Amino acid sequence: MDFALSEEQMLLAKTLERYLEEECPITRVRELVAERAGHDGGTWKDLSELGVAGILVPEEHGGSGLTLLDSAATAESLARGVAPVPFLGSAVMAPIALAAAGSREQQARWLPLLATGDCRVGVAATELVSTRDGAGVEERSGCLHGTALMVIDGPGADHFLVPLAGGERLAWVDAQAPGLSTTRLKTIDRTRGFAELELDGVKVEEWLGEGGAARDATRRMLTAGRAVLAADLLGACARAIELAVAYAGQREQFGRVIASFQAVKHLCAEMVAELEPARSLVWYAAYAFDAVPADAEKMACHAKAHLSEIGPFIVRTAIEVHGGVGFTDEQNLHYWFKRVGVDRQLLGHPDSLREEAARLQGWVD
Amino acid sequence: MDLSYGSEYESFREGVRRFIAENKASAPRAGIGVASGRAGGDLIGWQAKLIEHGYAARNIPREYGGYGAEPDILKRVILDEELNAAGVSRGIGGQGPEMLVPTLLEHGSESQKRDWIGPTIRGEVVWCQGYSEPGAGSDLANVQTRAVEDGDDFLITGQKIWTTTAHLAQMMFGLFRTEPGASKHGGLSYMLVPMDTPGIEVRPLATMTGESEFNEVFFNEARVPQSNVVGERGEGWKIANTTLRHERTMLAASAQLESALLALLALMKEEQSNGVRAIDSPLLRDRLLRLQSRVLALKYHDLRMLTARIRGESPGTAALVTKLAGCEVSHQIAALGIDVMGELGVLYEGSPRERNGGRWQALHMFSLGLIIGGGTAQIQKNIISERGLGMPREPVAQFQLQEQR
Numbered sequence: 001m002d003f004a005l006s007e008e009q010m011l012l013a014k015t016l017e018r019y020l021e022e023e024c025p026i027t028r029v030r031e032l033v034a035e036r037a038g039h040d041g042g043t044w045k046d047l048s049e050l051g052v053a054g055i056l057v058p059e060e061h062g063g064s065g066l067t068l069l070d071s072a073a074t075a076e077s078l079a080r081g082v083a084p085v086p087f088l089g090s091a092v093m094a095p096i097a098l099a100a101a102g103s104r105e106q107q108a109r110w111l112p113l114l115a116t117g118d119c120r121v122g123v124a125a126t127e128l129v130s131t132r133d134g135a136g137v138e139e140r141s142g143c144l145h146g147t148a149l150m151v152i153d154g155p156g157a158d159h160f161l162v163p164l165a166g167g168e169r170l171a172w173v174d175a176q177a178p179g180l181s182t183t184r185l186k187t188i189d190r191t192r193g194f195a196e197l198e199l200d201g202v203k204v205e206e207w208l209g210e211g212g213a214a215r216d217a218t219r220r221m222l223t224a225g226r227a228v229l230a231a232d233l234l235g236a237c238a239r240a241i242e243l244a245v246a247y248a249g250q251r252e253q254f255g256r257v258i259a260s261f262q263a264v265k266h267l268c269a270e271m272v273a274e275l276e277p278a279r280s281l282v283w284y285a286a287y288a289f290d291a292v293p294a295d296a297e298k299m300a301c302h303a304k305a306h307l308s309e310i311g312p313f314i315v316r317t318a319i320e321v322h323g324g325v326g327f328t329d330e331q332n333l334h335y336w337f338k339r340v341g342v343d344r345q346l347l348g349h350p351d352s353l354r355e356e357a358a359r360l361q362g363w364v365d
Numbered sequence: 366m367d368l369s370y371g372s373e374y375e376s377f378r379e380g381v382r383r384f385i386a387e388n389k390a391s392a393p394r395a396g397i398g399v400a401s402g403r404a405g406g407d408l409i410g411w412q413a414k415l416i417e418h419g420y421a422a423r424n425i426p427r428e429y430g431g432y433g434a435e436p437d438i439l440k441r442v443i444l445d446e447e448l449n450a451a452g453v454s455r456g457i458g459g460q461g462p463e464m465l466v467p468t469l470l471e472h473g474s475e476s477q478k479r480d481w482i483g484p485t486i487r488g489e490v491v492w493c494q495g496y497s498e499p500g501a502g503s504d505l506a507n508v509q510t511r512a513v514e515d516g517d518d519f520l521i522t523g524q525k526i527w528t529t530t531a532h533l534a535q536m537m538f539g540l541f542r543t544e545p546g547a548s549k550h551g552g553l554s555y556m557l558v559p560m561d562t563p564g565i566e567v568r569p570l571a572t573m574t575g576e577s578e579f580n581e582v583f584f585n586e587a588r589v590p591q592s593n594v595v596g597e598r599g600e601g602w603k604i605a606n607t608t609l610r611h612e613r614t615m616l617a618a619s620a621q622l623e624s625a626l627l628a629l630l631a632l633m634k635e636e637q638s639n640g641v642r643a644i645d646s647p648l649l650r651d652r653l654l655r656l657q658s659r660v661l662a663l664k665y666h667d668l669r670m671l672t673a674r675i676r677g678e679s680p681g682t683a684a685l686v687t688k689l690a691g692c693e694v695s696h697q698i699a700a701l702g703i704d705v706m707g708e709l710g711v712l713y714e715g716s717p718r719e720r721n722g723g724r725w726q727a728l729h730m731f732s733l734g735l736i737i738g739g740g741t742a743q744i745q746k747n748i749i750s751e752r753g754l755g756m757p758r759e760p761v762a763q764f765q766l767q768e769q770r
Binding site for chain 1: 366368653662672682683686760
């Protein structure tokens with residue numbers, strides 16, 4: 001009985017952090033995303049070899065068959081390094097949907113490709129949470145028509161997962177299918193890629209699950225995505241605090257390091273006091289996904305909502321501790337600020353997640 | 366991470382439920398806020414039953430009157446969940462069982478453990494904490510109340526303040542300056558003082574809540590045996606920090622926050638404005654959910670800290686934030702309780718139409734006291750940044766030095 005990451009999980013996180021520090025430090029991230037926002041193929045290939053892409057894929061299909069808590073530990077490490085890789089869509093949401101709703105044949109066909117990182121999946125989950133600008137995808141005589149906004153990990157994807165009718169059906173679509181066009185979207189965060197899909201009579205490659213199975217798989221995928229985004233927020237915040245404390249220990253004003261001013265120390269203490277209990281919340285939400293199904297959806301909503309509230313406070317405070325230099329492009333703090341800014345809006349912003357948590361507890365008429 | 370409920374835990378939970386069902390009639394109700402003071406007969410009887418079944422003083426060794434079980438965080442969670450859900454008291458808490466007892470277990474002599482732990486956990490002896498003084502608040506090590514050696518005894522002279530329950534307590538644990546030539550931190554001893562010692566006078570200190578939860582305690586050559594020192598002479602600061610660590614955990618215990626949140630939920634389902642229940646107002650409901658996020662975070666944070674303690678690991682910075690984070694949530698829960706009642710939220714002192722005995726206002730004010738007491742929020746931030754993050758202390762201000770010259 002214990003409430004802590006296992007030694008293996010801590011080792012995994014350390015390995016990833018060391019890899020990113022050595023092979024993809026922030027100076028390298030800057031170069032990679034300077035031309036075009038989104039994912040770096042080389043980094044994703046390396047990380048896939050370290051097991052990141054196949055972390056949730058069952059062992060029989062070539063993955064590691066680990067739990068969502070392992071994914072959360074991974075997400076924390078990736079966010080610390082603001083790694084430009086398609087982890088959320090390809091390594092979390094897609095394998096969970098396939099494992100939950102795919103037939104044996106579908107799983108055998110696609111999961112091994114996900115495990116090696118060779119198949120990248122864009123997930124059109126935005127319309128599950130809210131539809132805007134008339135977006136939405138529907139089926140007419142066997143083909144898909146419509147628009148999907150803010151498709152996660154869309155640029156460079158080989159396939160797309162497209163939920164229909166609020167998740168009642170789940171379509172697996174080839175990115176090269178005729179009638180499908182992809183527009184790269186630009187967000188504040190250059191370390192992740194988003195695309196808009198326009199579907200004009202697109203043939204569905206696979207339907208995943210029938211009836212209830214697709215609905216449940218969509219819920220699972222959404223819940224896992226939220227918990228992992230909470231972990232991403234956690235990692236980004238943890239790194240921002242470290243950077244702020246380190247900078248305060250070096251920067252001198254009025255003849256002493258600014259870390260000796262209570263005004264600065266208290267900002268740092270406030271950041272930590274927000275983050276540490278939140279870390280425990282994220283761990284439990286990820287753990288509950290596999291071990292306490294009755295708690296999973298509610299906890300993912302709470303974790304994502306809460307981290308999305310404290311996240312912006314922490315990254316802006318970390319920038320303020322740096323003073324003017326924190327606001328510059330060169331100091332790099334904005335990478336974590338922007339990562340947090342995007343995480344907050346994805347898969348349900350905090351207000352809607354809290355409302356969902358209330359509904360799950362029967363508190364809404 | 367493993368919180369799986371094996372059959373052992375299912376049967377433990379069954380046992381707790383059966384116990385509650387059989388004893389609910391005689392069980393005192395759970396309150397919101399921090400209950401302190403001398404336990405009534407019903408609470409003492411309830412506590413005895415809880416200890417007998419291993420539902421209180423669970424990990425205190427049997428030879429000192431506890432149940433003697435190995436620490437098990439899951440059983441503790443189950444206990445809190447079931448007792449909270451039934452709305453019955455989780456037993457006797459407060460400064461004796463939650464602060465002094467762990468300190469004695471860590472630092473006390475064998476006879477001190479035998480003499481005091483049993484009566485304390487049974488609620489027979491109520492303790493107060495003699496730390497703060499008029500000149501030793503945030504700067505606690507500046508304690509000036511002196512204990513002068515006189516034969517086998519000390520003669521204590523000076524004043525303590527903010528002494529919770531001193532008017533009800535039979536005993537005080539506290540810090541006294543026993544080594545006059547020693548350094549500020551090295552001159553203190555941690556001592557157990559009977560409150561009926563001649564030369565001790567207790568004066569209640571009325572606070573903003575309208576109650577007198579605190580006291581001033583005056584010492585005029587009060588005679589206490591030297592054998593009442595816990596640990597070594599001059600080591601009081603170190604030992605007091607053990608107690609303070611437990612106090613900061615106690616003041617923000619998440620089980621307390623959970624039961625306050627449940628009471629708030631019940632209020633919101635009950636209270637109506639313009640015919641609409643508070644829980645059906647999206648704005649008020651959102652505030653409830655924000656607080657629930659925080660209470661859940663602190664609940665799992667407690668499990669994480671408990672795990673570290675059981676494994677003998679240092680939880681580091683994470684352990685230092687509990688008091689700061691928890692007391693604030695308590696204050697905000699009370700604030701929402703008041704807002705839910707609108708204008709009627711201000712009713713107090715047993716007024717007609719007052720809800721829940723005015724306890725939301727009382728908790729709102731009392732929790733402000735908790736934000737300050739046990740080390741102010743600002744001192745907590747110093748502790749987090751200095752001990753946790755390794756940031757340097759603020760140097761003594763220049764103008765003070767110039768004045769001294």
